[in-house]
Amino acid sequence: MEPGLVGPGPYRATRLWNEIIELFRAGMPLRKHRCRFKSYERCFKASEAVDCLHELLGSNQNFGPEVTRNQTVKLLKKFLKNHVIEDIKGRWGKEDFQDDGHLYRFPPSSPLKPYPKKTSCGKEVIKFPDWNEPKAGTSQEHIPVKSVAMNSEMWYKRHSIAIGEVPACKLVFRRELTQTNIEEIWKSMTLSQLQKVLGLDSLDEVLDTKLVNSKHIVQNAYNVNKQGIVTLEDKSKELPHWILSAMKCLANWPSCSDLKQPTYSGFERDVFKTIVDYFGQMKEPLLTFHFFDVFVSVLGLLQKHSKAVEALQISCLLLPPENRKRLQLLVRMMARISFNKDLPPLSESVRTRTLMVQAFSRCILCSKDGMDLDELLAAKLVSFLMDNYQEILSVPSALKSSIEEHIVHLQRVQIKYAGADTDATFPPPSFCHQIGADEFEYQRATGSQEPLAALLEEIATNKEISVKDKKKKLKQFQKSYPEVYRVRFPTPETEAVLFPEKTKQKPPVLIWALKKPFQPFHRTRSFRM
Secondary structure (H helix, E strand, O other): OOOOOOOOOOOOHHHHHHHHHHHHHHHHEEEEEEEEOEEEEEEEEEHHHHHHHHHHHHHOOOOOOOOOOOHHHHHHOOOHHHOEEOOOOOOOOOOOOOOOEEEOOOOOEEEEEEOOOOOOOOOOOOOOOOOOOOOOOHHHHHOOEEEEEOOOOHHHHHOOOOOOOOEEEEEEEOOOOOOOHHHHHHHHHHHHHHHHHOOOOOOOOOOHHHHHHHHHHHHHHOOOOOOOOEEOHHHHHHHHHHHHHHHHHHHHHOOOOOOOOOOOHHHHHHHHHHHHHHHHOOOOOOOOOHHHHHHHHHHHHHHOOOHHHHHHHHHOOOOOOOHHHHEEEHHHHHHHHOOOOOOOOOOOOOOHHHHHHHHHHHHHHHOOOOOOOHHHHHHHHHHHHHHHHHOOOOOOOHHHHHHHHHHHOOOOEEEEEEEOOOOOOOOOOOOOOOOOOHHHHHHHHHHHHHHHHHHHHHHOOOOOOHHHHHHHHHHHHHHHHHHHHHHOOHHHHHHHHOOOOOOOOOOOHHHHHHHOOOOOOOOOOHHOO
Protein backbone atom coordinates (compact mmCIF):
# COMPACT_ATOMS: atom_id res chain seq x y z
CA MET A 1 0.00 0.00 0.00
CA GLU A 2 1.53 3.28 -1.13
CA PRO A 3 1.28 6.24 1.25
CA GLY A 4 -0.62 9.20 -0.14
CA LEU A 5 -1.27 12.73 0.94
CA VAL A 6 -4.46 12.98 2.96
CA GLY A 7 -5.96 16.30 1.94
CA PRO A 8 -8.20 18.72 3.83
CA GLY A 9 -11.60 17.60 4.93
CA PRO A 10 -13.59 16.12 7.79
CA TYR A 11 -12.09 13.41 10.02
CA ARG A 12 -8.58 13.94 8.67
CA ALA A 13 -6.96 12.82 11.94
CA THR A 14 -9.01 9.59 11.92
CA ARG A 15 -8.13 8.96 8.28
CA LEU A 16 -4.43 9.41 9.06
CA TRP A 17 -4.66 7.06 12.05
CA ASN A 18 -6.23 4.30 9.96
CA GLU A 19 -3.74 4.81 7.14
CA ILE A 20 -0.72 4.55 9.47
CA ILE A 21 -2.09 1.32 11.00
CA GLU A 22 -2.56 -0.26 7.58
CA LEU A 23 0.89 0.84 6.40
CA PHE A 24 2.52 -0.40 9.61
CA ARG A 25 0.84 -3.82 9.42
CA ALA A 26 1.82 -4.17 5.76
CA GLY A 27 5.42 -3.01 6.21
CA MET A 28 6.50 -4.49 9.55
CA PRO A 29 8.72 -7.60 9.00
CA LEU A 30 7.52 -10.63 11.02
CA ARG A 31 9.74 -13.54 11.90
CA LYS A 32 10.45 -16.21 14.47
CA HIS A 33 11.94 -15.10 17.83
CA ARG A 34 13.00 -16.93 20.98
CA CYS A 35 12.26 -15.73 24.49
CA ARG A 36 13.04 -17.69 27.65
CA PHE A 37 13.69 -20.97 25.87
CA LYS A 38 10.46 -20.68 23.88
CA SER A 39 9.93 -19.81 20.21
CA TYR A 40 7.28 -17.41 18.95
CA GLU A 41 6.19 -17.22 15.32
CA ARG A 42 5.35 -14.06 13.37
CA CYS A 43 6.40 -11.48 15.96
CA PHE A 44 8.87 -8.60 16.28
CA LYS A 45 11.03 -6.85 18.83
CA ALA A 46 10.00 -3.48 20.24
CA SER A 47 13.15 -1.83 18.88
CA GLU A 48 12.43 -3.29 15.42
CA ALA A 49 8.93 -1.82 15.55
CA VAL A 50 10.39 1.58 16.43
CA ASP A 51 12.84 1.36 13.52
CA CYS A 52 10.13 0.37 11.03
CA LEU A 53 7.50 2.89 12.15
CA HIS A 54 10.03 5.73 12.43
CA GLU A 55 11.17 5.14 8.85
CA LEU A 56 7.56 4.86 7.67
CA LEU A 57 6.55 8.17 9.29
CA GLY A 58 9.65 9.94 8.06
CA SER A 59 8.97 8.97 4.44
CA ASN A 60 5.26 9.74 4.65
CA GLN A 61 4.45 13.17 3.25
CA ASN A 62 1.69 13.62 5.83
CA PHE A 63 4.31 13.68 8.63
CA GLY A 64 7.83 14.10 7.20
CA PRO A 65 11.42 13.59 8.33
CA GLU A 66 11.10 15.77 11.43
CA VAL A 67 9.33 12.98 13.34
CA THR A 68 11.67 11.92 16.15
CA ARG A 69 12.29 8.44 17.52
CA ASN A 70 10.82 9.53 20.84
CA GLN A 71 7.58 10.55 19.11
CA THR A 72 7.52 7.17 17.37
CA VAL A 73 7.78 5.38 20.73
CA LYS A 74 4.86 7.44 22.05
CA LEU A 75 2.78 6.44 19.05
CA LEU A 76 3.59 2.75 19.59
CA LYS A 77 2.44 3.13 23.20
CA LYS A 78 -0.90 4.31 21.85
CA PHE A 79 -0.90 1.36 19.44
CA LEU A 80 -0.52 -0.97 22.41
CA LYS A 81 -3.25 0.79 24.38
CA ASN A 82 -5.71 0.60 21.45
CA HIS A 83 -4.85 -3.07 20.66
CA VAL A 84 -3.18 -2.31 17.36
CA ILE A 85 -0.38 -4.50 18.73
CA GLU A 86 -0.12 -6.86 21.75
CA ASP A 87 2.70 -8.61 23.53
CA ILE A 88 3.42 -12.28 22.83
CA LYS A 89 1.18 -13.28 25.75
CA GLY A 90 -1.78 -11.34 24.32
CA ARG A 91 -1.68 -8.46 26.78
CA TRP A 92 -2.61 -4.94 25.75
CA GLY A 93 -4.43 -1.85 27.05
CA LYS A 94 -1.55 -0.09 28.83
CA GLU A 95 1.00 2.39 27.53
CA ASP A 96 4.03 0.49 28.85
CA PHE A 97 5.77 0.05 25.50
CA GLN A 98 9.54 0.64 25.64
CA ASP A 99 12.25 0.85 23.00
CA ASP A 100 13.85 -2.46 23.97
CA GLY A 101 13.92 -6.16 23.10
CA HIS A 102 10.46 -7.16 24.30
CA LEU A 103 8.45 -9.17 21.78
CA TYR A 104 5.15 -8.01 20.28
CA ARG A 105 2.79 -9.22 17.57
CA PHE A 106 -0.25 -8.10 15.66
CA PRO A 107 -3.67 -9.34 16.75
CA PRO A 108 -5.73 -11.12 14.09
CA SER A 109 -7.18 -7.74 13.07
CA SER A 110 -6.02 -4.34 14.24
CA PRO A 111 -9.09 -2.23 14.87
CA LEU A 112 -9.52 0.77 12.59
CA LYS A 113 -11.30 3.76 14.04
CA PRO A 114 -14.82 4.41 12.72
CA TYR A 115 -15.50 7.87 11.45
CA PRO A 116 -17.38 9.76 14.15
CA LYS A 117 -20.92 10.83 13.46
CA LYS A 118 -20.79 14.56 13.95
CA THR A 119 -23.94 16.37 14.84
CA SER A 120 -24.69 18.67 11.97
CA CYS A 121 -23.93 22.25 12.90
CA GLY A 122 -26.08 23.51 10.06
CA LYS A 123 -25.04 26.25 7.71
CA GLU A 124 -25.35 29.55 9.46
CA VAL A 125 -26.98 32.10 7.25
CA ILE A 126 -25.40 35.50 7.78
CA LYS A 127 -28.13 38.12 8.02
CA PHE A 128 -27.26 41.24 6.11
CA PRO A 129 -29.09 44.54 6.63
CA ASP A 130 -32.48 44.64 4.96
CA TRP A 131 -32.19 47.71 2.77
CA ASN A 132 -35.89 47.81 1.91
CA GLU A 133 -36.99 47.97 5.53
CA PRO A 134 -37.21 51.57 6.79
CA LYS A 135 -35.60 52.71 9.98
CA ALA A 136 -37.66 52.66 13.08
CA GLY A 137 -39.69 55.86 13.32
CA THR A 138 -39.18 56.71 9.64
CA SER A 139 -42.02 56.59 7.16
CA GLN A 140 -41.62 55.46 3.58
CA GLU A 141 -42.73 58.90 2.42
CA HIS A 142 -39.48 60.46 3.65
CA ILE A 143 -37.22 58.04 1.80
CA PRO A 144 -35.80 59.92 -1.18
CA VAL A 145 -36.63 58.08 -4.39
CA LYS A 146 -36.00 59.39 -7.87
CA SER A 147 -37.64 57.68 -10.79
CA VAL A 148 -35.71 57.64 -14.03
CA ALA A 149 -37.02 56.62 -17.46
CA MET A 150 -34.67 56.47 -20.40
CA ASN A 151 -35.74 55.84 -24.00
CA SER A 152 -33.67 54.78 -26.94
CA GLU A 153 -33.19 58.33 -28.23
CA MET A 154 -31.48 59.40 -25.02
CA TRP A 155 -29.38 56.27 -24.93
CA TYR A 156 -28.41 56.63 -28.56
CA LYS A 157 -26.97 60.04 -27.92
CA ARG A 158 -24.61 58.42 -25.43
CA HIS A 159 -23.77 55.17 -27.16
CA SER A 160 -24.33 55.89 -30.86
CA ILE A 161 -26.88 53.09 -31.21
CA ALA A 162 -30.32 52.72 -29.70
CA ILE A 163 -30.87 49.75 -27.42
CA GLY A 164 -34.53 50.19 -26.63
CA GLU A 165 -36.58 51.15 -23.63
CA VAL A 166 -34.75 50.92 -20.30
CA PRO A 167 -36.96 49.77 -17.40
CA ALA A 168 -37.93 52.40 -14.88
CA CYS A 169 -35.62 52.46 -11.89
CA LYS A 170 -35.14 54.32 -8.66
CA LEU A 171 -32.22 55.37 -6.52
CA VAL A 172 -32.22 53.64 -3.15
CA PHE A 173 -30.35 55.61 -0.53
CA ARG A 174 -28.58 53.19 1.76
CA ARG A 175 -28.71 53.24 5.52
CA GLU A 176 -25.46 53.59 7.36
CA LEU A 177 -24.00 50.22 8.37
CA THR A 178 -23.83 49.52 12.08
CA GLN A 179 -20.80 47.97 13.74
CA THR A 180 -22.74 44.71 14.07
CA ASN A 181 -23.46 44.72 10.32
CA ILE A 182 -19.78 45.22 9.55
CA GLU A 183 -18.71 42.44 11.93
CA GLU A 184 -21.17 39.99 10.38
CA ILE A 185 -19.94 40.87 6.89
CA TRP A 186 -16.36 40.23 8.03
CA LYS A 187 -17.36 36.85 9.45
CA SER A 188 -19.32 35.80 6.36
CA MET A 189 -16.64 36.73 3.83
CA THR A 190 -13.79 35.34 5.96
CA LEU A 191 -15.44 31.94 6.34
CA SER A 192 -16.35 31.92 2.66
CA GLN A 193 -12.71 32.50 1.70
CA LEU A 194 -11.51 29.82 4.13
CA GLN A 195 -13.89 27.31 2.60
CA LYS A 196 -12.66 28.24 -0.87
CA VAL A 197 -8.97 27.85 0.05
CA LEU A 198 -9.56 24.49 1.74
CA GLY A 199 -11.48 23.32 -1.31
CA LEU A 200 -14.45 22.07 0.71
CA ASP A 201 -18.11 22.03 -0.23
CA SER A 202 -18.97 23.05 3.31
CA LEU A 203 -17.22 23.94 6.56
CA ASP A 204 -19.85 22.10 8.59
CA GLU A 205 -17.74 18.98 9.20
CA VAL A 206 -14.61 20.85 10.32
CA LEU A 207 -16.04 23.91 12.05
CA ASP A 208 -19.12 24.99 13.95
CA THR A 209 -19.54 28.47 12.47
CA LYS A 210 -21.78 29.50 15.35
CA LEU A 211 -18.71 29.41 17.60
CA VAL A 212 -16.85 31.91 15.41
CA ASN A 213 -16.97 35.32 17.07
CA SER A 214 -17.22 38.10 14.48
CA LYS A 215 -15.87 40.67 16.96
CA HIS A 216 -12.64 38.66 17.30
CA ILE A 217 -12.06 38.76 13.54
CA VAL A 218 -12.46 42.54 13.35
CA GLN A 219 -10.27 43.14 16.42
CA ASN A 220 -7.52 40.89 15.03
CA ALA A 221 -7.66 42.73 11.71
CA TYR A 222 -7.52 46.31 13.01
CA ASN A 223 -6.17 46.37 16.59
CA VAL A 224 -2.51 45.81 15.80
CA ASN A 225 0.70 47.67 16.56
CA LYS A 226 3.54 48.58 14.19
CA GLN A 227 5.00 45.08 14.52
CA GLY A 228 1.66 43.49 13.56
CA ILE A 229 1.04 42.18 17.11
CA VAL A 230 -2.55 42.32 18.35
CA THR A 231 -3.28 44.98 20.96
CA LEU A 232 -5.82 43.87 23.56
CA GLU A 233 -8.69 46.03 24.76
CA ASP A 234 -8.85 44.08 28.02
CA LYS A 235 -5.43 44.56 29.63
CA SER A 236 -6.15 41.90 32.26
CA LYS A 237 -5.69 39.25 29.53
CA GLU A 238 -2.13 40.32 28.77
CA LEU A 239 0.78 37.99 29.50
CA PRO A 240 2.37 38.59 32.91
CA HIS A 241 5.28 40.98 32.79
CA TRP A 242 7.73 38.42 34.13
CA ILE A 243 6.87 35.95 31.34
CA LEU A 244 7.24 38.68 28.71
CA SER A 245 10.64 39.58 30.19
CA ALA A 246 11.75 35.95 30.13
CA MET A 247 10.65 35.51 26.51
CA LYS A 248 12.40 38.70 25.43
CA CYS A 249 15.53 37.57 27.24
CA LEU A 250 15.86 34.36 25.22
CA ALA A 251 14.56 35.84 21.95
CA ASN A 252 17.11 38.69 22.04
CA TRP A 253 20.00 36.79 23.64
CA PRO A 254 22.62 38.03 24.48
CA SER A 255 21.17 41.55 24.17
CA CYS A 256 18.75 41.52 27.06
CA SER A 257 17.35 44.87 28.13
CA ASP A 258 14.77 43.81 30.73
CA LEU A 259 16.94 41.48 32.80
CA LYS A 260 20.48 41.70 34.07
CA GLN A 261 22.01 38.42 33.03
CA PRO A 262 23.48 36.58 36.01
CA THR A 263 26.85 34.93 35.73
CA TYR A 264 25.97 31.41 36.81
CA SER A 265 26.00 28.64 34.20
CA GLY A 266 22.65 27.30 33.03
CA PHE A 267 20.73 30.53 33.57
CA GLU A 268 19.25 30.39 30.04
CA ARG A 269 17.94 26.85 30.69
CA ASP A 270 16.20 27.97 33.85
CA VAL A 271 14.53 30.83 31.96
CA PHE A 272 13.44 28.44 29.24
CA LYS A 273 12.00 25.99 31.78
CA THR A 274 10.01 28.84 33.35
CA ILE A 275 8.45 29.68 29.98
CA VAL A 276 7.67 26.03 29.21
CA ASP A 277 6.02 25.54 32.61
CA TYR A 278 3.84 28.63 32.17
CA PHE A 279 2.49 27.65 28.75
CA GLY A 280 2.24 24.01 29.76
CA GLN A 281 -0.28 24.71 32.52
CA MET A 282 -2.86 26.27 30.18
CA LYS A 283 -6.20 24.47 30.20
CA GLU A 284 -6.76 25.00 26.47
CA PRO A 285 -4.25 25.24 23.59
CA LEU A 286 -3.71 28.58 21.87
CA LEU A 287 -5.47 27.38 18.72
CA THR A 288 -8.41 26.30 20.91
CA PHE A 289 -10.30 23.02 20.90
CA HIS A 290 -13.03 24.41 18.64
CA PHE A 291 -10.64 25.00 15.73
CA PHE A 292 -8.67 21.74 16.01
CA ASP A 293 -10.28 20.13 12.95
CA VAL A 294 -9.75 23.28 10.88
CA PHE A 295 -6.01 23.39 11.55
CA VAL A 296 -5.66 19.62 11.00
CA SER A 297 -7.38 20.10 7.63
CA VAL A 298 -4.92 22.86 6.73
CA LEU A 299 -2.08 20.35 7.22
CA GLY A 300 -3.31 18.64 4.06
CA LEU A 301 -2.27 21.71 2.08
CA LEU A 302 1.35 21.92 3.19
CA GLN A 303 2.54 20.62 -0.18
CA LYS A 304 0.98 23.75 -1.70
CA HIS A 305 2.90 26.40 0.20
CA SER A 306 0.95 29.51 -0.80
CA LYS A 307 -2.44 27.89 -0.15
CA ALA A 308 -1.29 26.56 3.23
CA VAL A 309 -0.05 30.01 4.26
CA GLU A 310 -3.32 31.66 3.19
CA ALA A 311 -5.43 29.03 4.96
CA LEU A 312 -3.44 29.46 8.19
CA GLN A 313 -3.65 33.26 7.89
CA ILE A 314 -7.43 33.10 7.76
CA SER A 315 -7.73 30.39 10.42
CA CYS A 316 -5.56 32.34 12.88
CA LEU A 317 -7.76 35.37 12.25
CA LEU A 318 -10.65 33.48 13.91
CA LEU A 319 -8.83 33.11 17.23
CA PRO A 320 -9.68 35.14 20.32
CA PRO A 321 -7.39 38.21 20.33
CA GLU A 322 -5.59 37.15 23.52
CA ASN A 323 -4.82 33.73 22.01
CA ARG A 324 -3.64 35.27 18.77
CA LYS A 325 -1.30 37.64 20.59
CA ARG A 326 0.20 34.88 22.73
CA LEU A 327 0.66 32.73 19.65
CA GLN A 328 2.42 35.59 17.84
CA LEU A 329 4.81 36.23 20.73
CA LEU A 330 5.49 32.54 21.41
CA VAL A 331 6.15 31.46 17.81
CA ARG A 332 8.33 34.52 17.20
CA MET A 333 10.38 33.64 20.27
CA MET A 334 10.67 29.99 19.16
CA ALA A 335 11.87 30.98 15.70
CA ARG A 336 14.44 33.44 17.04
CA ILE A 337 15.79 30.94 19.56
CA SER A 338 16.10 28.28 16.84
CA PHE A 339 18.24 30.53 14.64
CA ASN A 340 20.24 32.20 17.43
CA LYS A 341 23.76 30.82 17.27
CA ASP A 342 24.88 32.92 20.24
CA LEU A 343 22.43 31.20 22.59
CA PRO A 344 23.99 28.26 24.47
CA PRO A 345 22.32 24.86 23.86
CA LEU A 346 19.18 24.43 25.93
CA SER A 347 19.52 20.62 25.91
CA GLU A 348 22.43 18.22 25.79
CA SER A 349 20.69 15.60 23.67
CA VAL A 350 18.14 17.44 21.50
CA ARG A 351 18.72 20.05 18.86
CA THR A 352 17.31 23.49 19.71
CA ARG A 353 14.73 23.49 16.90
CA THR A 354 13.48 20.02 17.82
CA LEU A 355 13.34 21.07 21.46
CA MET A 356 11.15 24.06 20.57
CA VAL A 357 8.70 21.82 18.71
CA GLN A 358 8.58 19.21 21.47
CA ALA A 359 8.23 21.74 24.29
CA PHE A 360 5.43 23.89 22.83
CA SER A 361 3.51 21.73 20.33
CA ARG A 362 0.88 20.60 22.80
CA CYS A 363 0.19 24.08 24.15
CA ILE A 364 -0.38 25.27 20.57
CA LEU A 365 -2.49 22.45 19.11
CA CYS A 366 -4.26 19.46 20.65
CA SER A 367 -7.74 18.01 20.68
CA LYS A 368 -10.12 18.02 23.60
CA ASP A 369 -10.41 14.23 23.54
CA GLY A 370 -6.67 13.60 23.33
CA MET A 371 -6.61 12.00 19.87
CA ASP A 372 -3.84 9.52 19.17
CA LEU A 373 -2.02 11.53 16.51
CA ASP A 374 -2.19 14.86 18.33
CA GLU A 375 1.52 15.11 18.98
CA LEU A 376 2.61 14.26 15.43
CA LEU A 377 0.06 16.59 13.85
CA ALA A 378 0.92 19.41 16.23
CA ALA A 379 4.64 18.98 15.55
CA LYS A 380 4.03 19.20 11.81
CA LEU A 381 1.97 22.38 12.17
CA VAL A 382 4.34 24.07 14.64
CA SER A 383 7.33 23.41 12.38
CA PHE A 384 5.53 25.09 9.50
CA LEU A 385 4.50 27.98 11.74
CA MET A 386 8.08 28.59 12.85
CA ASP A 387 9.32 28.69 9.26
CA ASN A 388 6.59 31.05 8.02
CA TYR A 389 5.38 32.89 11.13
CA GLN A 390 5.81 36.40 9.70
CA GLU A 391 3.39 35.69 6.83
CA ILE A 392 0.97 33.44 8.69
CA LEU A 393 0.50 35.65 11.72
CA SER A 394 -0.05 38.84 9.72
CA VAL A 395 -3.44 40.11 8.59
CA PRO A 396 -4.25 38.78 5.08
CA SER A 397 -4.14 41.99 3.05
CA ALA A 398 -6.06 40.66 0.04
CA LEU A 399 -8.96 39.51 2.19
CA LYS A 400 -8.99 42.75 4.16
CA SER A 401 -9.07 44.87 1.00
CA SER A 402 -11.83 42.75 -0.52
CA ILE A 403 -14.05 43.08 2.55
CA GLU A 404 -13.44 46.82 2.88
CA GLU A 405 -14.32 47.38 -0.77
CA HIS A 406 -17.48 45.35 -0.33
CA ILE A 407 -18.52 47.40 2.69
CA VAL A 408 -17.90 50.65 0.82
CA HIS A 409 -20.01 49.31 -2.04
CA LEU A 410 -22.88 48.56 0.32
CA GLN A 411 -22.81 52.11 1.65
CA ARG A 412 -23.21 53.65 -1.80
CA VAL A 413 -26.52 54.67 -3.35
CA GLN A 414 -27.80 51.76 -5.44
CA ILE A 415 -30.08 51.58 -8.48
CA LYS A 416 -33.11 49.35 -8.08
CA TYR A 417 -35.23 48.47 -11.10
CA ALA A 418 -39.00 48.30 -11.02
CA GLY A 419 -40.32 44.81 -10.33
CA ALA A 420 -37.06 43.60 -8.79
CA ASP A 421 -37.77 41.83 -5.52
CA THR A 422 -34.18 41.30 -4.57
CA ASP A 423 -31.37 43.73 -3.99
CA ALA A 424 -28.81 43.93 -6.77
CA THR A 425 -26.08 43.87 -4.17
CA PHE A 426 -26.95 40.32 -3.11
CA PRO A 427 -28.05 38.41 -6.20
CA PRO A 428 -30.00 35.22 -5.57
CA PRO A 429 -28.09 31.97 -6.05
CA SER A 430 -28.36 30.53 -9.53
CA PHE A 431 -28.21 26.88 -10.46
CA CYS A 432 -27.55 25.20 -13.77
CA HIS A 433 -28.20 21.82 -15.33
CA GLN A 434 -26.89 20.08 -18.39
CA ILE A 435 -28.80 20.52 -21.67
CA GLY A 436 -28.49 19.04 -25.13
CA ALA A 437 -26.74 20.60 -28.10
CA ASP A 438 -30.02 21.42 -29.86
CA GLU A 439 -31.43 23.11 -26.78
CA PHE A 440 -28.19 25.07 -26.38
CA GLU A 441 -28.32 26.34 -29.96
CA TYR A 442 -31.98 27.28 -29.54
CA GLN A 443 -31.33 29.16 -26.29
CA ARG A 444 -28.33 30.91 -27.78
CA ALA A 445 -30.36 32.05 -30.77
CA THR A 446 -33.57 33.03 -29.01
CA GLY A 447 -31.83 34.39 -25.94
CA SER A 448 -29.95 36.98 -27.96
CA GLN A 449 -32.29 37.61 -30.91
CA GLU A 450 -35.53 38.26 -29.07
CA PRO A 451 -34.27 41.40 -27.28
CA LEU A 452 -32.66 42.59 -30.51
CA ALA A 453 -35.87 42.05 -32.43
CA ALA A 454 -37.75 44.05 -29.81
CA LEU A 455 -35.15 46.80 -30.09
CA LEU A 456 -35.47 46.89 -33.87
CA GLU A 457 -39.24 47.10 -33.63
CA GLU A 458 -38.97 50.01 -31.19
CA ILE A 459 -36.72 51.90 -33.61
CA ALA A 460 -39.03 51.19 -36.52
CA THR A 461 -42.19 52.33 -34.75
CA ASN A 462 -40.77 55.31 -32.88
CA LYS A 463 -42.51 58.35 -34.33
CA GLU A 464 -40.45 60.82 -32.32
CA ILE A 465 -37.31 60.10 -34.34
CA SER A 466 -36.82 62.07 -37.54
CA VAL A 467 -36.72 60.17 -40.82
CA LYS A 468 -33.07 60.96 -41.25
CA ASP A 469 -32.10 59.65 -37.81
CA LYS A 470 -34.31 56.58 -38.19
CA LYS A 471 -32.66 55.65 -41.47
CA LYS A 472 -29.26 56.11 -39.89
CA LYS A 473 -30.08 53.88 -36.91
CA LEU A 474 -31.63 51.20 -39.10
CA LYS A 475 -28.55 51.18 -41.28
CA GLN A 476 -26.31 50.74 -38.23
CA PHE A 477 -28.54 47.96 -36.90
CA GLN A 478 -28.53 46.17 -40.26
CA LYS A 479 -24.76 46.31 -40.33
CA SER A 480 -24.40 44.94 -36.76
CA TYR A 481 -27.20 42.35 -36.77
CA PRO A 482 -28.01 41.42 -40.39
CA GLU A 483 -29.89 38.21 -39.52
CA VAL A 484 -32.28 39.93 -37.13
CA TYR A 485 -32.77 42.75 -39.58
CA ARG A 486 -33.53 40.32 -42.42
CA VAL A 487 -36.27 38.66 -40.38
CA ARG A 488 -38.04 41.97 -39.78
CA PHE A 489 -37.44 43.40 -43.28
CA PRO A 490 -37.11 40.46 -45.68
CA THR A 491 -37.60 42.62 -48.79
CA PRO A 492 -36.90 46.23 -49.71
CA GLU A 493 -40.65 46.75 -50.02
CA THR A 494 -41.20 45.96 -46.32
CA GLU A 495 -38.56 48.51 -45.43
CA ALA A 496 -40.00 51.08 -47.76
CA VAL A 497 -43.31 50.95 -45.91
CA LEU A 498 -41.66 52.87 -43.09
CA PHE A 499 -40.83 55.73 -45.42
CA PRO A 500 -43.82 56.37 -47.77
CA GLU A 501 -43.06 58.79 -50.57
CA LYS A 502 -44.84 62.11 -50.26
CA THR A 503 -46.82 63.23 -53.35
CA LYS A 504 -45.60 66.52 -54.70
CA GLN A 505 -48.40 69.09 -54.81
CA LYS A 506 -48.40 71.74 -57.59
CA PRO A 507 -48.22 75.27 -56.27
CA PRO A 508 -51.53 77.19 -56.47
CA VAL A 509 -51.99 79.34 -59.59
CA LEU A 510 -52.09 82.98 -58.75
CA ILE A 511 -54.87 85.14 -60.30
CA TRP A 512 -52.50 87.80 -61.38
CA ALA A 513 -50.55 85.27 -63.38
CA LEU A 514 -53.51 84.88 -65.79
CA LYS A 515 -53.49 88.56 -66.73
CA LYS A 516 -51.31 90.10 -69.40
CA PRO A 517 -47.82 90.87 -68.43
CA PHE A 518 -47.17 94.35 -67.12
CA GLN A 519 -46.81 96.89 -69.84
CA PRO A 520 -44.53 99.89 -69.48
CA PHE A 521 -46.22 103.33 -69.21
CA HIS A 522 -46.42 105.31 -72.45
CA ARG A 523 -47.05 109.02 -72.53
CA THR A 524 -49.74 110.36 -74.80
CA ARG A 525 -50.11 113.70 -76.45
CA SER A 526 -52.81 114.69 -74.08
CA PHE A 527 -50.26 115.03 -71.38
CA ARG A 528 -48.08 117.30 -73.33
CA MET A 529 -48.10 120.95 -72.44
